[in-house]
Structure formats: C-alpha cells, structure tokens
Amino acid sequence: MAEAYLRLRDVTKSYDGKTNAVDGIAIDIARGEFVTLLGPSGSGKTTTLMMIAGFETPTSGAIALDGDDLTARKPYHRNIGMVFQNYALFPHMTAADNVMFPLKMRRFPRHEIRARAERMLALVGLTRFADRYPNELSGGQQQRVALARGLVFEPDVLLLDEPLGALDKNLRQQMQVEIKRIHREVGITMIYVTHDQTEAMTMSDRIAVFHNGRIEQVGSPLEVYNRPASRFVGEFMGDSNFFSGRIDPARPGWVELDAIGPVRIAATDGSPPGGEVDLMIRPERLRLEVFGADDGVRNVFLMSIEDLINYGDSVLALGTACGQPLRARVLGSEATALCRGMSVRVSWAPGDAHILPRSSPLYPA
C-alpha cells in the first residue's frame, strides 16, 4: 500500500451534539489515487468532503495532507481544489475569468495567469468558449469550466461533489470518461462523491462505501462488488440474492441454507469459522442449465420463473427457488426460450458466492 498522502483519523462531525453525521471515519488515500466516497443520501459522504475542503470543521479527529495537519485550517489556506454539484461558476465572470480567479487569489505571477488559464481550458476542450458567460454555456460545458477552475492552480487534491448529477445519461457517461482522462493526464489525487454505484465502479481506483456516517468498506471496485464486507455494501453495490443459513465447523466447504438445504462453498473464502451466515450471489453469476448435467461441483437451483424483465442486452428473471426469492440475470441471446411459469435449472460455482456474517436486510421484504 502506497504511502498515505491524505489521511483522515477518527473524524467525527456532529451538528446538534446528539447524533453524528460522520461517526469516527478513517481512511488513507495515496498520492494520485482516484477514490470515490459512495453511499446513499445522508450517509455522511458529502459532509466528509466538506471537512476535507474546510467548509466544515470536524467535531473531533484529524485530517492531514502529506503530514501537514489541516483540521482547523480555513478553506482559502488549503491547497485543495473543488468542483461543486451545481458548478458554482461566478455568473458575472466569463469562463476565462472564472478559471483565472484562483490564480489571482493565490497570487500566481501575473504574466503567467492568462497562459495557465488558457492551457487549462484547452485541457478540458473549451478554448472556443473562453469568453462566454456561464449562462451562455450548456450544462456539460459549465461542468468543464468548473473542472478547469478547480485544477488550474495545481492543487494537491481535487474534490468533486456529485458533479454529474444534473446531466442526462449520455452526457454523464461522456463526462465520466473525460474526468478519467484528465485524471490520467494530470495525475492529481481525486476524491469523488456520488450515490451512483455504477459511476463509482467505472471511475475509481478504490471505493469507500458510507452508511449512517461510517465507512463500511474501502476497497477496489471489484473487491467491494464481489466481496462486500457487510450486507449493506452487498445490497448497495448492485442487484443481489441473499440467503440465510449456517456453517457447521465440522463440515467445512458446505453451508446449510434455510429452506434450500446444503450447498457447496469455496473453502478459502475467508468465511467465519462457524455460525449464522448470509450467502450472497450476484444475479449474473447464475447460469442457465439447459441439459441438466450435474458435475458434482456446481450448485443447482430449480427456479420457478414468475416474471421476466428485458433490458435489451440481458434479461432479469424473477422467481423463486424452494420458496425463496431468486433473481437471475441471463444474456439476451440465451434467454429467448424463457417464459413466465417455466421452471429452469440455474447453477453456480462455489466461488461465485460470498459469505458474510448474518445481518438484517437493507430493505425488509
């Protein structure tokens, strides 16, 4: 693990003295990393970002950048850039003036200010629009100006607060690629806040999943997706199937699922040695078995299909297995024969499932 560049230690924030909006979070971010703070509204991710920026002061805990304690420092004395959710472009200044503003405030050499701003506008592809006012620019263009303004003074870290929320889907995907490109080219440490798990997965080096003011897991996108540390993370990161059951320490490699029976699991899963567990399988891991071959390795469910939802590239089959709800995602090309009321066999390999300690569901049935 690379040397910690931005370090949050036991950071807590309470507004009313009774509840903690952010409850003792800690995270180490390496130089040049793209880390996403992901979570539902009210989970504390934006508050955390605001504390890193300096617009909120932690009630307790410390924030340090490259060894330098930032916790109580005013925002204008930090070398941190920020892109706001509604862009916050100064309406009375042109795009170029907006981008030059931080250079003037931070007293860059006068003869360099214009050149640096122009370079930055070129980086985001807006050279032609330098003299336009914000209300003459589209949402995507305003977004780029905000990016340029946040980067132009070469901050140590760039914070982005749900910057793409107001854009439509295609534009959002375009901008995601843009932001990644800029990240690669500039190499700056970026901290990104979003509630959109797909966005987090496609853009981040690591994801910190927030829930009720705490970080439930920090890890690479694939880690967080395939090996969630808690049920919340599992359900939040994507569509999932959860089954409760228990592991008998005397029978490693097997889990006894409620209502379904014993299934094989991968022994070296890091699963608890015994006791009550939850088993998670992602819908896309379930494979349609047409010929009914039982190879003695894969687990097989008999699924009774109640509904089919066609997404174009894939089909989501909703149904039950042994009375338990089951969701399976099948490639569109393989799903042509499926229809409601059918019973099909779906199989999965032991390594496709993930074992977690038992906890209550996010959305009770």
Added chain:
Amino acid sequence: MHAVAQRGGWRTETMAGGLMVAPAVLTIVALFLVPIGYVLMLSVSDPSWSLEHYRRLFTVPLYANVMLGTFRTALIVTLACLILGYPLAYVMARRNDAVAVILLVAVGSSFWTGFIVRTYAWLVILGNKGPVAAAYAFAGWGQPPQLLFTSFSATLGMTHILLPYMVLALYGVMRKIDPSYLRAAESLGARPFAAFRRVFLPLSLPGVVNGSVLVFTMCLGFYITPILLGTPKDMMISQLISQQIEDLLAWGFASAIATVLLAATVFLLALYNRFAGLDRLWG
C-alpha cells in the same frame, strides 16, 4: 458572512448579526416609533391628561358614523377590487405570451404611478366639463348628475388606485399554482369551469386573503383620494383627521382618531398574522 462553521459559537454570531441590524433598528426606533409614540401620547395628554378624546370619538354619533362609514367604504372598495382584479390576475398568471406581458405592463405602470396623478385623472373624468359629461351631451342626455365630490367618486377613485395592489397580490399566489393540477382535473373529466371552481379557486384563496387584507387596511387610512374626490358629508377617517388639524388645530383629538385608525390596522394585521403569517403578505 461566509460558510465556514463559526468557531466562536453562538455568541459571536449574535454579536455580528446584531451589529448589522442595529443601525436599521435604531433608526426606526428613534426616528419612527418615537414620533408614533408621540401621537399616542398626545391623544391622551392634549390639552390635559384624560381619555376625553376617545370618549367623544365613540359616543358622539357624528364621529362614530365617520368610523363606521370608513369601514363600510373600505369593505365596498375591497369587494370591488376583488371582483375586478380576479379575472385580470387570472389571465396574467395563466398566460405566458405577449398578452400577459402587456397586462403586466399596464398593472405595473398603474401600480407605480402616484396616487395624486391618478386622483387627478378622476377629477378630470368625472368633472362637469370632462369626458363623462361630454358623453352625456353627445348621447343627448343633457347634464350628468353630480358625480364629483360624492362618496361615489371617492369610492371609485380608491378602487382604481388600490386595484393594482389587489391584482399583484392575487397574481403572486396564482403564479405559483402548478398548471398540471388543472390538466389533471381535466383529464379526470372536469370541464373547464368545474376545474376552475374546484381546483384553481380554492388554491387561489390565500391570494384573495392577502389582497383583501392589503386593500382593506390601505383603504382605512386613505388620505389623498377621499379628500380630493370625496365629500365632507360622508367623511372618512383621514378626512376627519385633516379637518381637525387644519381647521381646528385640535391636536389631541386628531391624535386620538389617528390612534384608533392605527389600532384598527394593527388589529387586522395581527388577526391575519394569526391565521396566515405576516410574511406571506410581502413574500
């Protein structure tokens, strides 16, 4: 002044905020509340300490009638403004085209044109050499009845002057009524008038209350128009005050009348505040 969490806590915030509102508050207290207090004091202290003026005001029929008459006139003006203003505000609020803009300009210009100018306009119109008289002559009806210097002319003038206030108050509320409510009603089978009666009208009631309270309270204390267009025979409170001051130099009595007027206004607004919150009036 900025978004950083206040480190000093509530005390510095109170001091800073208090410091900023202090000049305005002190100005109003010293240069407004004190003069008003002076009037209140005069009403019971001139020429000597007593409640004599109030007794006179409420028991002598002449004066009691003035007060009742003023309330009656204010009621009539408010109703007239409501009936005339509602359709105008409705069209302005529901449309977004050139018509709405033209109407807005008309109402806006009337709103900002001074009371005196508009009162003068009615003096001209209702005068015995004015357009009304000319129309009568043209139609062969001879001389029109005495229109000017009657309670009719005063009422008409006040209605004309206060109408923009009613319209703007109604407009403010109507503008915020989401058109999709009416579309929903129509899609559910309501015909236009039914949709209006059952959906738009109830939603516009806050504006009706706003406008009515505004116009009524302004009418109670109206000075210019009753004096220039009205008649001493059917006086309003402001005419009484003017008469007592100018003709009789009766400071104490005039102050008492003014105090009653103030009390009535404050009472009405307090009542309104109870039910609706004063901020809505100038929201």
Added chain:
Amino acid sequence: MERIALVLAVVVAIFLVAPLAIIVPMSFSTAISFEFPPPGYWTGYYARYLSDRSWLDATANSFIIACGSMILTLIVAVPAAFGFVRYRFRGKGAINLVMMAPLIVPHVVTALGYYGFLSLAALTGTRAGMIIAHTVLSIPVAFLVVSAALKGFDRNLERAAMNAGAGPLRTFFAVTLPVLRPGILVGALFAFLQSFNEAVVAIFIAGRDAATLPKKMFESIRLESDPVIAVVSTLLTGAILIGVLVSLLFRQKPAAAGG
C-alpha cells in the same frame, strides 16, 4: 371560459389605464381648467411648467429628497438584510416587526407623528426633515427586496471563491456583492420611487421650502385648477411607463442561456 376571462381582464385593464391616458391630451389642452375634450392643443402649459419657479423647485426637491433617502436607506437596510439572513440570533421575530413598522402604520398617522416630532427639532419645512422621514419609510421595502435576493443567493459561489483562495473580505467584494448587485439596485429603485411618489407625509411636513411634486400637485388641485398639473402628471406617468418597459428588458436578458 378562458375567453370570458380574457375579455374581462382586458376590460379591467382598460379601466386601469384609460384615466391616465386621458391626462395626456389634457396636458396639451388650451383650456384654462379641466375640460374634455380639449378645445384646442398647444404646448403652452409645458412651457409654463418649465418656466414656473415653484414647479421646478418642487421637481428638484423631489429628486434631491428621493436620492438622499435612497442612499441613506441602502446604507442602513443592506447590512440589516445581511445580518438577518446570514446570522442566527434570538429576537428575530421582534426585530422583523420593528423593521416592518413603517409599512404597517397608515401614512396619515406617520405624517401626524412627524409633524409633531420634527417641529420640535425645527425640521419641518426642510429637506433634511423630509429625507429623514422618507428614509424611514423606505427601509422596510429595501430590507425586503435585499433579503429576498440574499435568500436566493447560492452559497456555493462563496465556497467556490474561498476554495479558490479568496479570504472572507475578498470573497465578499469579488463575488457576493457583484452577484447581489441587481437585488440591491432594485431595492434602491423601490426606495427612490417610494419617496418620489410619497404624498401624505410631504403634505404635512414639507412646508413651502421643501415642497415635493406630490405636495405641490395636491395644493394646486385643491386651491386652483392649474393646467400645469396635467403636464406634470403626463411627465410622471410617461417616466414610469418607460421605467417599467426598461425593467422588462432587463428581466429577459438572463434567459438567453444556451442548451
């Protein structure tokens, strides 16, 4: 039904505007007193207005007093709006009531109060006294307008400025004030117009030396029937109309945003 409403609306609008429209031809009339239709047309009364000392003085007084009270009002009301909207403290309800008091009290009561109060300080019949009275009367309106502008202010703009390195003072002058400027200008305009149009208090306390246009018009109407009144009315109405149309143009500008 919409058509009925439209017809009614137009009729009422005409009712609103027509009386003022009648004044315009009146101002060009040759008649000595109110007469409609006018017997003849000339611009003689316009010339009379421009050469009559008392009318010109009244016009000058109106402008001076309106400007003076506008400036004083802003000086007092803008900080008050900031204090009220941006800070938390107790007693805001009471302070709000005090700020609105000049709006609540009927003008004739205010006029009476100022007559007694200012005569004690020998300020009746002076421009200073008028400026004081009009300032106080304009404070609520300016306060409301600027407060509304502040409430709609995007705090992220200030955060963006601070994030860019601007301290609190620089943020205020470089971002807050410029963005707030339209709101403050509207407040100033309202204060100016309110003072310019104000009649009742002027009638009571302006005397002859500080007489404003409304006061002079009021007396002219009562005492003589000076045709110059029509001239002044036309000029005032015209100025207001131009002002309203110009303000409309300003409102359309921000809507020019691209896709």
